[in-house]
Amino acid sequence: MKFIHAADIHLDSPLIGLQRYEGAPAEEIRGATRRALQNLVELAAAEKVDFLLMAGDLYDGDWKDYNTGLFLSRQMSRLHDEGIRVFIISGNHDAASQITKHLRMPENVKTFSVRNPETVIIEKLGLAIHGQGYPDRAVIEDMTGAYSQASPHHFNIGLLHTSLDGREGHEPYAPTNAAGLLSKGYDYWALGHVHAREIVRDDPWIVFPGNIQGRHIRETGPKGCLLVEAQDGRVVRVEPRELDVMRWAVAAVEAGKAARGDDVLEIASATLIRTLKENKDMPLALRLEIVGATKAHRELLSNPERWKNELRAVATDVGGGTLWLEKIRFATRDALDAAAPTAQSEALIELMKSIDGLSVDAELVKAAVEALGDLSGKLPHELRGGDEAIRLDDPEAVKRAAEGVRQGLMNRILAGGGEL
């Protein structure tokens, strides 16, 4: 018996944080979640699996376009043609989704009830699948209580969308724990909800496959599903398979040895080549962090915009249309700073003191918050709330922004100063 365990498809969920720029591989990100889903279906067909498990969150909750549902339905039809059955439970997102309510799935798809746990027995495979979908967005009680005990003489699979005993960055829905799950006597708990792949334990198995396509920089690394094989009522193989079409990664450019900005570009080029290689040359959304104590520190910070563009050009060069620099963070330190404090004129010392004291200068921060009020009111609501919010009315956020002010301002002043 062979099956695939996937979860958290989040179909048509956009990739976040990819600012367009000249040379960015815009085509590579188009419809990434759709292509990942297609990869899943192709894999199932190629491996001739007996069935496919999808442990919740097929859609993004606030996404209303019915086209998305139709696309999913079509992919399921494709599996129907291949004679592969699909078992789906709805997750918190699906419960919120408008699409789920009206979508008709082909007959090979079994969507478990959201009211009570159901058990599907397939005698031909000696298989019993237990599962229940989310009736609404937030399920805060342990759902497994009502799941039936393992059916003897069958290979038992439990489908559950859960945060288990809590996973960072994930809503604590349908909480439960490994012991509770084990008590059911199932052979394989196919979980969903947590986007990082995690084998909570094996034999019996409790597994999160992670989502099939990373969607932002916090979802780095390979993404995909698990291909599971069982013989004689025992799992004999659990094999991760990659499905993602664009991968998220963070790469650090160690600029310690660079004497000048150009050296940093060279090091970055090498880093990019290595990162691409590590990811088998698949399209990458890459966050580049330039780190280390370097002599090039001031040169970089004196014109970050320029170096950003240079690095993007390097990425375009090296990647040949597969590299997208999601963000470039200049986190270098001055190689000289560490060794000796610099002398400075009193005027500039005053300025630096002011800059350094920015975060405790409530008056100034208040003035800044006021100055930013106009902009704050105009920002799109996506930027005003949620994880990705920009809080211009929050003094703490403004203080954080102050960190980048120093070098830029010093440069402007020094550029207009005396010269010999």
Added chain:
Amino acid sequence: MKILELDLRAFGPFTNVKLNLAGGREGMHILYGPNEAGKSSALRALRSLLYGIAKNSSDNFSHDNKALRIGGRLRNSDGAEIAFLRRKGNKDTLLNPDEEPLDDRALDRYLHGVTEEVFGLLFGIDHEALGRGGRNILAGKGETGQSLFAAGAGGANLRAVLEAIEADAEALFKNKGQLPAINKAISRHQELRKKITELSQSSREWAEKEKDLHRAMAERDNLKQNLERQAAEANRLRRLKDIIPKEGLRKELLTKVEAMGAVALLPEDFTGTRHRAEMRLSAALEVKRQAERDLGRLHEDIAKIVFPQKLIDQADAVEGIHQRLGQHRKAAEDLGKLQGRLQQNKADIRILQMELTPGLDGETAGGMRPKAAVKARIQNLASRHASLQSDLQRAAREVRDAEQKLNGLKDDLKALDTPKDPGPLKKSLVKLAKTGDLTAAKSAAEKALQDEKRQICGLLQRLPLWGRTFEDLGKAPVPSSETVSRFEDEFSGGKALADNLDSRLGEARGTLREAQRQIEAIRLSGAVPTEEDLEKARDRRQKGWGLVRKAWLQGENVEGESSAYDPERDLAGAYEVSVEQADETADRLRREAARVAEYAALLVQEKKINEEIGRMEADRHEAQQSIARAAEEWKAAWKPSGLEPLTPREMRSWLDQYGKILSRLEKLAEQKALLDRLEGQIAEHREELIRRLEDLGEKGSTADEAFGQLVERCEKTLDRLEKLARRHGDLESKISSIGDVFQGLGQAKEDAEQRRKIWQAEWSEAAKMLGLGEGTTPDEALVALSKFEELFRKVDECDMLEQRILGINRDAEMFNADVKALLGHVAPDWPGLTPEQAAVQLNAELTRSRKAATRHAQLAEEIERKSRGLRDAENEIALATDTLDSLCRQAGCANSDELEAREKLSADSQDLKRRIQSLEADIVERGGGAALKQILPEVEKVDVDALSARIEDIENRLTESKEHQAELNEKVGSLRSELGRIDGSSAAADAAEEAQGVLASIRDNVDDYVKLRLASLVLRKSIENYRAKNQGPLLERSGKLFARLTLGSFSGLKTEYGESDEPVLRGVRPDGKAVDVTGMSDGTLDQLYLSLRLATLEKYLETNEPMPFIVDDILIRFDDDRARATLEVLADLSGKTQVLFFTHHERLAGMAKELKSDGGLYVHRMG
């Protein structure tokens, strides 16, 4: 830190140039260099030394990048020193003096954390920065905070910085803007959201539409069934309507069939078969009749034909004979001609024989046929005869010619003179030629001698003092050049000494006069007491006191002495006066000490000068004496030459000229010797040539014959003799060579005659063999030979003719025999015909017989064919008759004449049945394929009259239903296409993707915007803080500096509130009036800015390590006084830190030299 030394080892235009900057405590160093001297390079070198050579440095034009080196020595305030080199590169640019790398941080403890930027900012100022600083103050309307801060930050243009930040921020976001990046992105994002909504498909709508579709489809299916039913009914009725008339007709036909009763039905082809049988029968009967008639006629014809078979059997023989008849006739004709030719030939032979050997007859001629070898020999000999003959003649002629020529030459030789030997003459002439043109050389030498002599005389005439002849030259002894030099030195030394003494005497006298004048002046301004005066006064007082003591203490009478002491006063009075005088003198000496001293000094000086003058005058006298002595000696030196000398210098030049003339005299002697030698040579040669001529028997020479003429005559004689000898030789050699030829020719003639004799012997023999006489010529022999040939050709032809005649006769006989034999066999009865006639007739008879035989065969064949036709016709008749009999039997009649009627009856019956069948088939077809049995009862039931109305009614209803169906179809189609458009497209998702990209860019730009806003705020605040903290002390110090720099035109600075209620800087005039910066000149603004900078620097130095302050030509716009003031200020500053002042202007260097500085002030000149 202080720079002790800057070593421009290899940098810019410099190679190994060292600047020692160690002078002074901190020291102010003016580095002055005119344009191009490398002042700017030195400035860069200074900075490069401390912070490294810039990567793009242009100071590599003299030295390679690799070779660039700047050396330096620094001293820290704690006394530590470092000497090092700086090279260009990326790392290890710091080297120790042995060029070994130093740690990059080796300089850190000397730089005290002053980075390159800070160094440039705080410790450097140039003309431009100064101007810019001043302008910025003006542009900021003297805003105090900005002005102070800018000066504190090395002249940053804060207003520009703030404006740039503002501009950058506004490029990102403006509250009411549309174009800034963030505004644009926000509106783009709104567009995308709208687009997403538009593109998103609601699932509820989709479900409703799908329901509508299903409903419409169900209705459409219903309607379709209904439609089908109605259409079927209409079809049925229409069918019945068609069938009814056909059924009527069918019934009628069935009645007719019944009326006909039983009829023998004949097969369809019955009538055809009958017609064909009848036609075949009548045709066969006609053929039979015709054949019988033809056969009768043919038998009659064939009986008439008869022909001889024997002849036809011998046809080949007859034809052979007929063919040979032609040949036979031709041969008979040829025979005559051949016999004629035979006769002719025989006659010719006889004639030829007669010609060659009269008396011979033809029969013997054969034996005379000459052999081929003889023939060839005759021909060969005959051909050789002509050439032998011509050889003989030519040899004789050549011998004759040679003899004549030889005799001619011998005669010529006899006519010539006997040649004489020209050798000795020639030898003498050659010898002469070797010496060159003696005559010309002699005249040239004579001319040169004359010229030289004339020139020397000319020089002598121009030589002063001489006055003697040419011949006296060189005989008078004159002093040497060295002697003259000695005197010259003596004279000039003495003269110089005297002159020097004169001038010194003049000076001394002048000084004396001056001293005396001053002494006089002092004297005139009042007596000057001297030490002597004091001494005198004290002596007198002492003397007075002595008298007083004597009189007072010892009671002696001193009256006499007293009156002697002072005749006018008593002792006491006198002593008093003496005491007063001594005191007075002492007092004056003290009081007028300066004057006294001056006076004393002048007196001493006067005395010294007088002594000096005395000494100098003595020396001068001595010098004049020695000059006079030298003059005497000079004259004595020239006495032997008898000349009265001028000054040594003049005599030196005289000696030069005299020397030159003497040297030319030597040359003259040489030229005279040359002339003599030439004349000797000419005489010698002349004598020799005359002797040679006489030996040759030529005429001797007279004395009046010039040497040249003699030579010419000798040359002509030689030429003549040589020609004669050559001619003589020529003739002799020709005679000898012709003699040889003559001998050879004689030999050739003899050879030819010998060959001729041999030929004659051979010829006689050959002629005999041909039967010719001995005297026969080769031509005659050749004619006889050709006649023989003709004779034997004819003989051969006769033989051939006789053979052919024989052959013809034999053939004729054979032909006649053959004809006779054939006739005997074929036609023995033909009476006496010649064989030719018989052959012709036989052939004619054969042709006729053959034609008859052919005709006979044709007839026989025709008879056979007709007989066959007759038999066939008879068979056909039998067959046709059989067929008709069988048809009669089939139709049931006895006679074939009845057959036609029976056939008609059968056909009518069959036609009716076919029509009935056809109607039935039609009915079944129209009845939709149902059986007749089912259809007919239905037809019976139908109400015919109502049928049409029913059909129309149903058709109307059908049309309506179809319209409704079309409507439903359309509805289904449109719903389907609407649902089809919702095809799982990713358009909305794509837009969402793009919206995320826009959000990311907004996030990025907002970050920047926030930073810019913060930067602006924090900078403004810092400026304000700085002003608040530093305004007091800085303004006070700056004000003082400003007063100094403006030479008191301003007395200080103060800050007041300006138009927009901001603190602004104002200058304060000495009268207390405040002057706004807008009222200051450019120069004053420069000075204002400089004051602020220097005050800031001083403040820095209060708490920090000193660093050299680099000033680059900032005084360009300062007038001299303010420039001097500025230099003074800088010199003061150099007490606290080293000041390096670079300038192009010598004026400033000069000015600086006059200044004094506590820290020490040094001027270095570069270039």
